[in-house]
Amino acid sequence: MAEAIGLKVDPPRFWDPADLRQETDRIFDVCHSCRLCFKFCGSFPLLFELIDEKTETLRRDYLEAHPEVAAAAARRREEAAAAPPPPEEEHGEVGVTFGDELPELTAHVRDLADGEIDRVVDLCFQCKLCYPNCPYTPPHEFAxxxxxxxLRWKAHRVRRRGVPLKTRLMRDTALIGKSASLVPGLANWSLRNPLVRRVMATVARIHPEKVMPTYYGETFPRWWRRHRPNLESLQPPREGIEPATPVKVVLFSTCVVDYNDPDCGKAAVHVLEHNGIEVVRPAQQVCCGMPFLDEGDLDAAANRLRKNVDALLPWVERGHAVVVPSPSCSLMLREELPQLVATERAARLAASTHDLNEYLYRFAREGRLKRDFQRRFAKIRYHVPCHIRVQNVGIRGRDLLRLVADEVEVVQECSGHDGTWSMHVDHFKDSLRWGKKAFDGMRGLEEETCTLTCSDCGLAALHIRQGSGSSCVHPVMALAHAYGFDIGAPGQFDSKPVTP
Structure with a gap:
C-alpha cells in the first residue's frame, strides 16, 4: 500500500532538500498530466502554464534552428490537403501526422527553477479540495x-529563511485576540479606519478593503469562567440502539470562537447541556497551530499541538469526547496532529476528536438529541466549508439544520478565505474570484422571510459577508435559537414559532 510522506517530520528524508525536489518533480508532473484540479486555486493553472510555456519555447527554438523540419511539415500538410480524403474506417479514426510532433522537446517540472515553484506554492490557500478529488491519493501507487x-516546501523555506515579519504579525491569533479584547472598541474602530488600514497594508500587508473580524470585551473564555453548568436530563436512546457516543465532552473552543464569535461558544454549551451532555473547557488549551502550519512553521505548529495533547488527553482518558466548533481546527487535531506529533498519545487524542456538528449528529442518530424546538426557519442556506468536506465525515451541519428548517439549501463552494491568505494585499482580489460561486449561492432574496444563512467556519462566514452581504452563523446557533435560548444580537434571527 503506497503512502505519502505528508507532514511526517520525523523521518530524515522529510528535511532532505534533494528528496523534496525529487518528490515535487514527481507529483507536479502527475498533476500536469492529469489537470483535473485546475479549478480549485491558482497553483494549478500557474503550474500548467509554466511548463507549457517552456515546452512552447523549446519547440519554437528547435524549429527556428531546424527550418527543414518546419518545411517538411508544411509539405506534408499541402500533400494531405491535395490528396483525396482517406477511406472511412468502420471502427475508429485514423490519425494523420505531419512531422512537427516533437515529444522529445516536452518540458517537465525538473525544468522549473525553485523560484517558479515558490510562485506555485504561494498561490495555494490550503482549501485542500484537490485531495478528496484526486484519483491518485494513497493507497494509489502514485501517493x-x-x-x-x-506545506513541506514552505517548511523547508522557513528553515532556510526564517519567518517573515508580516507573518509574525498576523499568525498568533490567540495573542491578537487577547490583546484586542482588552480594548475592543479601539480595536474594532482601528480595523475600520481608512488611515489605520493604509498603515496595516504597508506594515502587515493586509488589504485595506478586507473585512476584518470583530473583537469582544466578553470573550468566550471570560463568559465560561462565569458560567454555571445547567445540565438537563438525558433523553434515552431509541429502542434497540446501543448508545456509543460519550455524554461528556471537552470543548476545544478555538481562537475564532474565543475572540471573534463568543456567541457560537455559548450556543454550543447551551445545546450540549440542554441535551444532558456534560461540558468542560480546560483553560490550558491553546491555538490549534493552523496559522503557523499554513505558513510552513512546522516547529511552532507542533509545539502548540503538544500543549493541546497535554491539556485535552487527560479528559479523553476520563471518557470525554473532544468537540470542536471550527472545521479547520478539528481538521488540525484529527489529521495533522498525528503526522506532526507522531506519538501514541497524539494518536489517541486525534481518534477522540470530533467536529461539533458530527458529534451532535451521532447523538441524534442514536435518538438522544431532543426535539423540543420552540422556533423554526422557513429556509436555511448552508455553506459547507472545505475543511469539513476534506474530513470525510458527511455534511452533518445540513443534517442538523433539517431538524429546524422547512428547507435547507446546500452550497458546496469554496469561500476563498483560508486563514490570512485572503487578507494579503497580493491575494485579496484573487480570493474574491475564487469565492464568487459561494457568494452567489449564499446571497438571499429581499422578499424571503424566516430565513437564515449558516456556515461552520467563522472565517468563511466573514468572507461570505464580504462577497455577498449575507451574515452567516454556525449551525449550533440555529439549534440554540430553535430550542428557545436567547442567543445572538437582538433581531439577528428571523424565525417562526413552532405550531403544535
Missing part, C-alpha cells in the same frame, strides 16, 4: 498529497 507537499 499524491498535493496540499501537504506544498
Amino acid at each position: 499524491i498529497d498535493f496540499p501537504r507537499l506544498l
